[in-house]
Amino acid sequence: MTHDPSRRALLAKTAAVAVSGVAAVGAARAEPLPVPDSNKSLGRPLPPEEYGMPSKYESHVKRRRTDVLVNKQNYSDWSFTPLHQQLGTVTPTGLIYERHHNGVPDINPDQHRFAIHGMVRQPLVFSMSDLMKYPSVSRFHFMECSGNGLTDWLKPAARTVQQTHGLLSCAQWTGIPVSTLLDEAGVSPSATWALAEGGDGSAHARSIPMKKLMEDALIVYAANGEMLRPENGYPLRLFIPGWEGNVSIKWLRRLKLGDQPWHLRSETARYTDPMPDGKWRQFSFEMEAKSVITSPSGSMKIRPGPIEIVGFAWSGKGRVRAVDVTLDGGRTWREAQLEGPVMDKCLTRFRLRWNWTGEPTTIASRCVDSTGYVQPTVADIQKVRAITGFVQHHNGVFPWSINEAGEVKNAIA
Amino acid sequence: MTHDPSRRALLAKTAAVAVSGVAAVGAARAEPLPVPDSNKSLGRPLPPEEYGMPSKYESHVKRRRTDVLVNKQNYSDWSFTPLHQQLGTVTPTGLIYERHHNGVPDINPDQHRFAIHGMVRQPLVFSMSDLMKYPSVSRFHFMECSGNGLTDWLKPAARTVQQTHGLLSCAQWTGIPVSTLLDEAGVSPSATWALAEGGDGSAHARSIPMKKLMEDALIVYAANGEMLRPENGYPLRLFIPGWEGNVSIKWLRRLKLGDQPWHLRSETARYTDPMPDGKWRQFSFEMEAKSVITSPSGSMKIRPGPIEIVGFAWSGKGRVRAVDVTLDGGRTWREAQLEGPVMDKCLTRFRLRWNWTGEPTTIASRCVDSTGYVQPTVADIQKVRAITGFVQHHNGVFPWSINEAGEVKNAIA
Structure with a gap:
C-alpha cells in the first residue's frame, strides 16, 4: 500500500512526475487528470450523530502486543505505539x-x-x-x-x-x-x-x-x-x-x-x-534524554538517492536542545533540524536530508537536552550499569543498519 | 451522569467532602475508602492488536447534525463539535x-x-x-x-x-x-x-x-x-x-x-x-478574532457560589492577546486568565473565577488578538454589515443569560 507512511523512504525523492510524461494528459488542459469516480457520485451522507473513525485504508495502523517478548497471558502485558506511522508529535489517542x-x-x-x-x-x-x-x-x-x-x-x-x-x-x-x-x-x-x-x-x-x-x-x-x-x-x-x-x-x-x-x-x-557493584538502584524515576530515527527504520527498505531522515527526541529533564545524526556508524555527526514548537518534556520531531549512495552503513541519532545532558551510547551505559535481565531505563543511542539492498535492520540485534 | 464535563458548573465549588463526614471511613485508616470491585477482579485482557476507543460511559460525547437548521437531505450538511465537552485545546479527531x-x-x-x-x-x-x-x-x-x-x-x-x-x-x-x-x-x-x-x-x-x-x-x-x-x-x-x-x-x-x-x-x-449598500462582499477569507464561554453555557444549570468560567478564544490573524469577560451584561469587563501555550491561529483556553450570587445576569467574553483587533459586539457588526439570510463571518460577542433558577440560555435567542 503506497499510502503507508512507513514507505516514505522506499522511493528516491524524484517525487513528482511531470504531467507531460503522463499519457493523454497535457499541461495546458483544464483537467490535467481523468476526473475520478468520487467526483461523479454521491458520497456517504452524514449520520445524525457520530464519533468518527479512521479510513478503512488505514486499518493496518494499530498498536500491537509484541511478538518479541511473548507473554503467556495478556493481563500483565504491553501494547506498542506504531511510531513509524505517527505523523506529528501528538499520538492518536x-x-x-x-x-x-x-x-x-x-x-x-x-x-x-x-x-x-x-x-x-x-x-x-x-x-x-x-x-x-x-x-x-x-x-x-x-x-x-x-x-x-x-x-x-x-x-x-x-x-x-x-x-x-x-x-x-x-x-x-x-x-x-x-x-x-x-x-x-x-x-x-x-x-x-x-x-x-x-x-x-x-x-x-x-x-x-x-x-x-x-x-x-x-x-x-x-x-x-x-x-x-x-x-x-x-x-x-x-x-x-x-x-x-x-x-x-x-x-x-x-x-x-x-x-x-x-x-x-x-x-x-x-x-x-542493577548496578555493577551487584546492588540494585531504586527510584530511578526520571526518563533521561533519548531519540530514535523512525524513518528509515527497521523493516523498511530504501533506494539510493535523497532520503529524508525523520525521528523523535525527548527528555524527562526539559526541552530538546539539539539532535545529532550519524550516517557513518558514529564516526561523524550532523545536526538535524528540529520542528517547532519544541515543548518541555514533549516529543520533538527532527529531520535531516541525506543522499544515500547505496553503500552499507549504520545510522543513529543522539539527543542533547536543555540541561546539556547528551544521550549516551550503549557502551557508555554499560560502564555505569549492569546489563542483566529486564533492565529498565535503556536510553542508549539506537543504531539502524542499512545493507546493500537498502534493507533497514536493528543494528544491535 | 456526574462525569459529564458539561456539568462542571452544576455544583458550587464546595468540592471535596471531608473523609470524616463519610460514614464508616476514618481519616486515620490505611484504606480511607471501601476497596472497589475493580480492585478485586481481573480487567479486560489486551488483544493482539487494537485501535482504542472511548469508554462506554462517554458515548454521549458525539458530533451532531443540528436540529436547529434542519436540512431535508444529509449530503450537503454539517456536524458540530461538542465544544462544551472538549477538555483541552486539541479537538478529538x-x-x-x-x-x-x-x-x-x-x-x-x-x-x-x-x-x-x-x-x-x-x-x-x-x-x-x-x-x-x-x-x-x-x-x-x-x-x-x-x-x-x-x-x-x-x-x-x-x-x-x-x-x-x-x-x-x-x-x-x-x-x-x-x-x-x-x-x-x-x-x-x-x-x-x-x-x-x-x-x-x-x-x-x-x-x-x-x-x-x-x-x-x-x-x-x-x-x-x-x-x-x-x-x-x-x-x-x-x-x-x-x-x-x-x-x-x-x-x-x-x-x-x-x-x-x-x-x-x-x-x-x-x-x-451582504453589505448595507445592497452589494455582496466576496473573498472575505479571514476568520476574525472570536471567543465564547463554553462553561457555563446553554442548557447547563448553575448554583449560587464559586463558578469557574471557561471558554475558547481564537483569531485568524494571529495569537490571542487577551480575553475579557463580562458578568453583568457588558457594563464591566474583567481580564480572564489564558492557558498556555498560546499558539498562532490556535484555540486558546481562558478561565475566570466568579462568585455567582444568584441574581439573574448575562455573561459573555471578548477576544483581543495580537494585531490589537477587538472582537465586536453584534451591534458593532450590524453597523457595517447587512444581516439578511445566511450571513457568514458572525464573530460578535456571544452572551449567555442566567436566570434566577441558574438556567443558562442563549441570550440572543
Missing part, C-alpha cells in the same frame, strides 16, 4: 501505548472516588464531578515506559521501531495540578512521600516524592481533548511529567502522604536497575 | 466538525493523484507516496466554518454551544508547505490566484490568492498524529491557517494557477457577505 498489570478495569465514573489521606490536616474524598469543578490545565508531554527498549539489551530481537521504542506516546493531558488538591488537604510539614494507588486488579501502586508532586504533577482526566480511554486510566490517573510511565498511576483512587517510601513490590521486585 | 457539499467520498489513497497546473513552468502530478517523501511540518491551528454562528442572526434558536459555535475545531495538522510544491512546479510571475478543487461529488472548489498559499498554506495528510479521517479529507486536503474552513479544500486533487479568481459558485451564490 487510540494508539497510546499500554502497560497493564492486571488488564483494563471497567470503572463507572459516577461511582469512582479519589481520596487524599495520611499526613494531611484534612483527609479528602472527591467524586469525579467534584474534580471537574477545579481549574484545569492542559499540557503536551511525552509518556514513556521505563522498560522501553529493554528487549534490546541481552537478546535483541526487535525488528521495527514500534517494537524497539513503541512504549512511548505523547498527548495533550488535561487535569488538575496535584498541588491544588494537596494544598486543600493541608500537607503536614513532615510529609515527604506519597503512595499513589490505582483501582485495577493489581492495585498497582508507587511511592512518589512530595517535591515532584508539588512541582508539576497532574491529576488527569483527559487526553487529546476527551476523557481518558479506559486503557489509559479512565476516569482518572496521575500524570508525572518526564518520569517513567508506571508512576503515572492509572485508575487513581488514592494518594496517601507519609514520611518515607513504602518499598512496594514495584519498587523492589520491579522497576529497579 | 473523531469529533472534528464537518461541512460537506455532497457527502464523504471513498477515495483509495493508492489511486489518488494531486496535480499542480496552469500558470507554472512545469505541471506536476503527485501520488500519495510521492507526497509522503517531502519534508513535512506539523502545526496546531483552529479551523472554523465561515457559517459558524449564522443560526444566531435572524432567527436565533440554538440552545447549546455545540449548536452556536460547534463549527469550530483545533488539531495538529501535518503536511507539506504548499510553497515547497509550487516552487518545484515553478510559478509564473503573473500567477496571482489558484483554483483548488476537491475530489468529492460536488467538486467543491475555491479561488485562493497565491500570496496566502506561499505564506503558510499546507497540503495536509494527517491530523493529530494519524492520516486524515475520511470526513476530514482523506487522503489529502488543503489547509489554509486562519481562513474560513471551506477554502481548506478536502479530498484535494488539483491546484490550477491563474491571474484572476474564477468566481466559482462558492464565491457568488455562497460564502459571500
